[in-house]
Amino acid sequence: xxxDPGYETLDPTDWDSMRALAHRMVDDAITYLETxxxxxxxxxxxxxxxxxxxxxxxQEPAGADQVYQEFLENVFPYPMGNIHPRFWAWxxxxxxxHVANLVEEQVVNWMxxxxxxxxxxxxxxxxxxxMANVLGITVARNARAGFDVRERGLQGAPAPLVVYASTExxxxxxxxxxxxxxxxxxxxxxPVKEDYLSALEAxxxxxxxxxxxxxxxxxxxxxxxxxxxxxxxxxADLCQREGLWFHVDGAIGAVAVLxxxxxxxxxxxxxxxxxxxxxxxxxxxxxxxxxxxxRNAETHRRTFxxxxxxxxxxxxxxxxxxxxFSDYGLQLSRHFRALKVWMSIKEHGLARFGRMIAxxxxxxxxxxxxxxxxxxxxxxxxxxxxxxxxxxxxGGMKDEALNPLNKEILTRLQEAGIAAPxxxxxxxxxxxxxxxxxxxxxxxxxxxxxxxxxxxxxxLMDGAGRxxx
Amino acid sequence: xxxDPGYETLDPTDWDSMRALAHRMVDDAITYLETxxxxxxxxxxxxxxxxxxxxxxxQEPAGADQVYQEFLENVFPYPMGNIHPRFWAWxxxxxxxHVANLVEEQVVNWMxxxxxxxxxxxxxxxxxxxMANVLGITVARNARAGFDVRERGLQGAPAPLVVYASTExxxxxxxxxxxxxxxxxxxxxxPVKEDYLSALEAxxxxxxxxxxxxxxxxxxxxxxxxxxxxxxxxxADLCQREGLWFHVDGAIGAVAVLxxxxxxxxxxxxxxxxxxxxxxxxxxxxxxxxxxxxRNAETHRRTFxxxxxxxxxxxxxxxxxxxxFSDYGLQLSRHFRALKVWMSIKEHGLARFGRMIAxxxxxxxxxxxxxxxxxxxxxxxxxxxxxxxxxxxxGGMKDEALNPLNKEILTRLQEAGIAAPxxxxxxxxxxxxxxxxxxxxxxxxxxxxxxxxxxxxxxLMDGAGRxxx
Numbered sequence: 001x002x003x004d005p006g007y008e009t010l011d012p013t014d015w016d017s018m019r020a021l022a023h024r025m026v027d028d029a030i031t032y033l034e035t036x037x038x039x040x041x042x043x044x045x046x047x048x049x050x051x052x053x054x055x056x057x058x059q060e061p062a063g064a065d066q067v068y069q070e071f072l073e074n075v076f077p078y079p080m081g082n083i084h085p086r087f088w089a090w091x092x093x094x095x096x097x098h099v100a101n102l103v104e105e106q107v108v109n110w111m112x113x114x115x116x117x118x119x120x121x122x123x124x125x126x127x128x129x130x131m132a133n134v135l136g137i138t139v140a141r142n143a144r145a146g147f148d149v150r151e152r153g154l155q156g157a158p159a160p161l162v163v164y165a166s167t168e169x170x171x172x173x174x175x176x177x178x179x180x181x182x183x184x185x186x187x188x189x190x191p192v193k194e195d196y197l198s199a200l201e202a203x204x205x206x207x208x209x210x211x212x213x214x215x216x217x218x219x220x221x222x223x224x225x226x227x228x229x230x231x232x233x234x235x236a237d238l239c240q241r242e243g244l245w246f247h248v249d250g251a252i253g254a255v256a257v258l259x260x261x262x263x264x265x266x267x268x269x270x271x272x273x274x275x276x277x278x279x280x281x282x283x284x285x286x287x288x289x290x291x292x293x294x295r296n297a298e299t300h301r302r303t304f305x306x307x308x309x310x311x312x313x314x315x316x317x318x319x320x321x322x323x324x325f326s327d328y329g330l331q332l333s334r335h336f337r338a339l340k341v342w343m344s345i346k347e348h349g350l351a352r353f354g355r356m357i358a359x360x361x362x363x364x365x366x367x368x369x370x371x372x373x374x375x376x377x378x379x380x381x382x383x384x385x386x387x388x389x390x391x392x393x394x395g396g397m398k399d400e401a402l403n404p405l406n407k408e409i410l411t412r413l414q415e416a417g418i419a420a421p422x423x424x425x426x427x428x429x430x431x432x433x434x435x436x437x438x439x440x441x442x443x444x445x446x447x448x449x450x451x452x453x454x455x456x457x458x459x460l461m462d463g464a465g466r467x468x469x
Numbered sequence: 470x471x472x473d474p475g476y477e478t479l480d481p482t483d484w485d486s487m488r489a490l491a492h493r494m495v496d497d498a499i500t501y502l503e504t505x506x507x508x509x510x511x512x513x514x515x516x517x518x519x520x521x522x523x524x525x526x527x528q529e530p531a532g533a534d535q536v537y538q539e540f541l542e543n544v545f546p547y548p549m550g551n552i553h554p555r556f557w558a559w560x561x562x563x564x565x566x567h568v569a570n571l572v573e574e575q576v577v578n579w580m581x582x583x584x585x586x587x588x589x590x591x592x593x594x595x596x597x598x599x600m601a602n603v604l605g606i607t608v609a610r611n612a613r614a615g616f617d618v619r620e621r622g623l624q625g626a627p628a629p630l631v632v633y634a635s636t637e638x639x640x641x642x643x644x645x646x647x648x649x650x651x652x653x654x655x656x657x658x659x660p661v662k663e664d665y666l667s668a669l670e671a672x673x674x675x676x677x678x679x680x681x682x683x684x685x686x687x688x689x690x691x692x693x694x695x696x697x698x699x700x701x702x703x704x705a706d707l708c709q710r711e712g713l714w715f716h717v718d719g720a721i722g723a724v725a726v727l728x729x730x731x732x733x734x735x736x737x738x739x740x741x742x743x744x745x746x747x748x749x750x751x752x753x754x755x756x757x758x759x760x761x762x763x764r765n766a767e768t769h770r771r772t773f774x775x776x777x778x779x780x781x782x783x784x785x786x787x788x789x790x791x792x793x794f795s796d797y798g799l800q801l802s803r804h805f806r807a808l809k810v811w812m813s814i815k816e817h818g819l820a821r822f823g824r825m826i827a828x829x830x831x832x833x834x835x836x837x838x839x840x841x842x843x844x845x846x847x848x849x850x851x852x853x854x855x856x857x858x859x860x861x862x863x864g865g866m867k868d869e870a871l872n873p874l875n876k877e878i879l880t881r882l883q884e885a886g887i888a889a890p891x892x893x894x895x896x897x898x899x900x901x902x903x904x905x906x907x908x909x910x911x912x913x914x915x916x917x918x919x920x921x922x923x924x925x926x927x928x929l930m931d932g933a934g935r936x937x938x
Contacts, residue, residue, distance in 0.1 A: 015503050022495045030488045033480070037909070040886020081889050085909035086918065089891035089902075127596055128802045138648060153652025154623040155630065171775050175799060178775075179607060181650020183622020280802060287804040306640050306647075330644060333597045333749060335756040417509020420550050422558035433558075440506070440554035449555065 008355065009439045010284055010348055012064070021064055028072070033083070042081040045099050049074050053102040057110035060349040067346045075099055075339065101323050104338035110345060111277060111291050115250075115257055116270025122297035124328040125279075125337050128290035129251025130172040132276030135292045135329055137163065137176045137216065139274055139303045140245035143296075144215035150303070154181045162207050164200055165218040166192040168225060170249055173218050197234055204242055216245040221266055222253025225424050225433070227364075227384025229253055232268030239273075246271065251278040251290070253385055258354035261361050262385060274300075282357055282386075282437045285341050292329075301327050356439045360386040364436050367446040376454045380426050386436040389426060392457035403430035409456045419449045477824065478908045479753055479817055481533070490533055497541070502552070511550040514568050518543055522571040526579035529818040536815045544568055544808070570792050573807035579814060580746060580760050584719075584726055585739030591766030593797040594748075594806050597759035598720025599641040601745030604761045604798055606632065606645045606685065608743055608772045609714035612765075613684035619772070623650045631676050633669055634687040635661045637694060639718055642687050666703055673711055685714040690735055691722025694893050694902070696833075696853025698722055701737030708742075715740065720747040720759070721904075722854055727823035730830050731854060751826055751855075751906045754810050761798075770796050825908045829855040833905050836915040845923045849895050855905040858895060861926035872899035878925045888918045 012018035052074050062070075078099035081087045108123035126132050142149045145161055154161070163177055167189045177187040188207070190200045204214045217239050219230040232248065239246035248254065248269055254277045256262035257269065269275060272295065279289040294300035305327035326332050345353075364386045371377040371390045381389040391406045406423075410432055413419050421432045432453070481487035521543050531539075547568035550556045577592035595601050611618045614630055623630070632646055636658045646656040657676070659669045673683045686708050688699040701717065708715035717723065717738055723746045725731035726738065738744060741764065748758040763769035774796035795801050814822075833855045840846040840859045850858040860875045875892075879901055882888050890901040901922070 011502070015499065019496070019499045022499055023492055026491045026495050027488070030484065030491055034484050041889045042883050043886055044884060083909075084889070085907060085911065086888035086914050087907060088905050088910070089889045127800055127804075130800050130802075134799060141650075149650065149652065150647045151653050153629070153647075153655045154650035155626050155652065155655065157624050160622070160624040172799070172801060175773065175775050178619045178622075179649065179799065181610075181618065181623035183618065183624065184620050186622045186624065278802075287802060288800075304644065306644055330603060330641070330648065331596055331599050331757075332641060333599075333747075333756060335596075414511050415513060417511055419555035420510045420553070420558045436557050438554060438556060440552075441557070442554065445555050449557075 037085050041084040041086050045078045053106040057345055058349045059351040062346050064347050067343050100336045103342050107338045107341045117293055121295050122300045123293040126290045127288040129276055129278040132290040132292040133173050133249055134176040136247045136274035136276050139294055139300050140216040140247055142303045143299045144245050159213040161215045162186055162188055162212050163216045164188045168192050168223040169220055170224050219248045221248050221250035222385050226381045227387030229265045236268045236271035245273045248272040248275045250275050255282045256357050259358035261358050285344055289337050304328055360436045364388050370450045380429050380431040388434040389431045391431040392453055406430050412456050418452050505552055506554050510553040510555050514547045522575040526814055527818045528820040531815050533816050536812050569805045572811050576807045576810045586762055590764050591769045592762040595759045596757040598745050598747040601759040601761040602642050602718055603645040605716045605743035605745050608763055608769050609685040609716055611772045612768045613714050628682040630684045631655055631681050632685045633657045637661050637692040638689055639693050688717045690717050690719035691854050695850045696856030698734045705737045705740035714742045717741040717744045719744050724751045725826050728827035730827050754813055758806050773797055829905045833857050839919045849898050849900040857903040858900045860900040861922055875899050881925050887921050
């Protein structure tokens with residue numbers, strides 16, 4: 001790989017210098033630990049350092065060395081202090097305050113700008129898309145219930161609350177609705193067909209007529225099965241008309257606003273009341289990194305802030321600072337997950353991420369073309385974003401025979417270590433599913449996969465024909 | 470620090486060899502990334518490797534080098550494959566399956582054994598205590614509501630559900646109850662006094678008489694303000710008698726069962742229906758690492774499992790394996806947080822953690838003794854576990870004057886980088902709060918703090934006396 005630096009990925013173009021940097025980082029970290037007792041437990045962030053965290057997200061790469069230098073100057077000297085021998089404050093400290101909160105605030109600002117949210121919106125980095133959806137839907141529930149849900153609970157609801165989504169919505173949203181006490185009966189799944197919007201409107205009207213209270217529509221920006229994107233603009237109109245909270249589950253697709261060949265499909269995302277994003281998917285940040293954005297910061301804060309004495313905010317010292325992220329979600333102690341996002345975006349620049357995403361979308365189309373031209377293969381769904389669903393189908397076989405055959409093909413592909421698609425079942429057809437969010441893939445990787453699926457499929461059929469297992 | 474290897478901490482006794490190991494790890498990691506294309510995407514875990522993850526938690530240290538060797542042999546070769554150029558399965562993979570799940574299963578088994586839970590109990594590593602409490606209380610709600618909460622939601626509750634705790638319960642439990650749609654009205658906080666148990670029983674009886682349905686008692690094993698531990702055995706009896714779910718918030722204190730001088734106080738924790746633990750507090754695992762344990766695994770699973778097609782479990786290949794941790798919580802993609810717990814416990818052995826915890830408890834008593842002997846200082850609460858609450862009080866001053874004075878002392882201690890206690894207010898008295906969960910602290914650190922608090926306090930008083938600011 002290192003011999004082809006011309007193929008742009010997120011990998012280093014010069015492995016030796018990345019290796020040298022990694023060794024420097026390790027040396028710095030070990031020395032830091034070894035000498036922790038010699039330093040002050042804590043020190044305030046000077047205003048001029050704090051001011052360095054307001055820049056917009058860089059479009060162009062700065063390179064890892066320079067980003068590490070920035071880290072050494074602006075982040076490393078201002079820890080919480082929780083590893084110091086004389087740190088006896090909260091249990092092992094709390095990642096949400098001190099310079100870490102400036103980094104997180106900047107990252108959240110970058111995410112807001114990316115999806116077109118206003119500067120006064122709020123946000124929080126979380127473990128991933130599931131948690132981002134839980135938080136977004138919690139804010140929706142509390143904002144639109146029409147009574148004080150935090151105080152009275154749903155047990156005091158004058159009318160059952162109802163949330164809407166398409167049948168293709170990711171299952172984590174159903175888990176969220178169940179968690180929140182709305183019940184799966186409180187999630188109306190409307191079939192995705194040509195008439196989705198009018199069916200949705202009819203369902204809302206029927207619920208109102210039956211005395212229930214519609215509160216929220218969850219849109220999918222990239223469904224998990226096929227990568228389809230709801231018509232966000234039309235759903236924003238509908239929610240505006242109906243007075244509903246508009247939540248976008250953008251775990252798969254929201255970051256694709258960075259890619260020119262996807263952005264038009266996502267029009268309307270900037271009108272959402274809340275958006276869930278995953279940064280450990282198409283932005284390739286190491287696990288775990290998700291993000292929830294909420295247009296109205298005060299509504300967001302009112303859902304989660306609960307300030308007791310031992311969490312009271314101060315103007316100075318360890319507990320100083322205006323922004324306590326614990327007011328915007330469920331966690332208190334938090335990993336400094338903003339750092340990896342911050343460093344990665346600075347290292348590569350958003351434009352490179354956009355190119356990687358756009359290339360994945362092109363690769364999906366390329367692979368779909370291979371499938372269409374190969375008589376033994378067939379597409380089982382339209383290509384959505386970077387997702388291709390297909391199966392081995394040499395003709396003359398029924399689904400009952402094709403399904404186990406394709407299942408066996410997939411298992412063999414994985415067990416032989418050739419490639420790792422996953423699978424799904426669409427209209428009773430078991431198929432291989434490619435989610436091409438991989439910055440290292442090249443066209444020849446897709447050629448190889450198409451070839452190998454046909455080879456394994458034919459081998460299995462020959463074996464079966466000869467009475468083999 | 471390195472010059473005194475005789476003082477046992479979790480730090481390396483030989484910094485040079487730890488540094489060498491860290492450099493080896495970095496080299497291995499970089500080489501691994503550089504050559505990712507040359508390896509199979511995925512390979513199954515051989516049965517003999519899988520069998521290596523069933524040993525109980527070691528009591529004695531194995532040392533970092535040996536643990537890394539085990540990692541290289543048993544963990545490193547069996548990744549999910551999501552960094553490979555031909556990985557196109559779920560979006561960037563899923564930390565919950567493959568060898569990672571064996572590591573997590575083993576870590577959860579160690580935690581179960583640690584608190585005295587039966588082998589057939591279930592558990593999950595989560596971000597921290599807040600999330601562990603959310604999950605435990607969700608299971609409690611769904612198990613004891615008396616109807617299908619997942620399906621019908623609380624909107625269909627025949628009677629309002631009520632959860633009980635003491636007034637000292639950590640605020641995250643209130644956030645959990647609010648999240649779950651029970652409302653803060655659904656959390657009955659009973660004042661902690663001598664008669665706590667009978668007051669709790671009276672509250673339960675009164676709710677029953679009023680047509681409400683008591684479902685759960687949350688006990689605190691280590692309160693955040695003072696480190697107090699509820700009488701767990703008595704609460705277990707009460708829950709058994711009343712048919713309530715017994716949840717223990719052990720975020721602060723549960724791991725102290727490892728310390729001989731704390732264990733007797735925690736008697737009864739083994740009788741809980743669910744326990745929330747934090748491993749990034751007193752086990753010193755880097756953020757984030759919490760754990761929820763549930764006595765009845767099936768009840769746990771029934772609360773969270775939602776298996777849709779794209780998450781269907783298989784017997785072979787990438788989606789193989791019997792244990793899907795996503796069935797036991799809210800996340801799908803998960804960081805491999807079990808690894809750091811696994812390595813840390815193997816490196817140090819549980820007995821060393823027990824010694825570190827026991828020493829913190831001794832240090833709390835030592836510091837409390839300093840405070841009691843120093844005329845300018847006073848304890849503001851009994852010492853609980855490792856928590857000491859105290860304040861500067863030279864005598865002859867009212868709380869209205871002492872409170873801002875102590876606040877200023879704390880800020881100066883922190884801003885000067887001398888030490889980092891936190892603070893709380895008890896019966897209107899602002900006080901400094903020490904949570905001594907620090908394996909690096911020595912007795913002289915406490916001497917220094919006592920001295921400095923008196924020095925700063927006197928200086929501030931002299932300044933005030935001279936009309937200074």
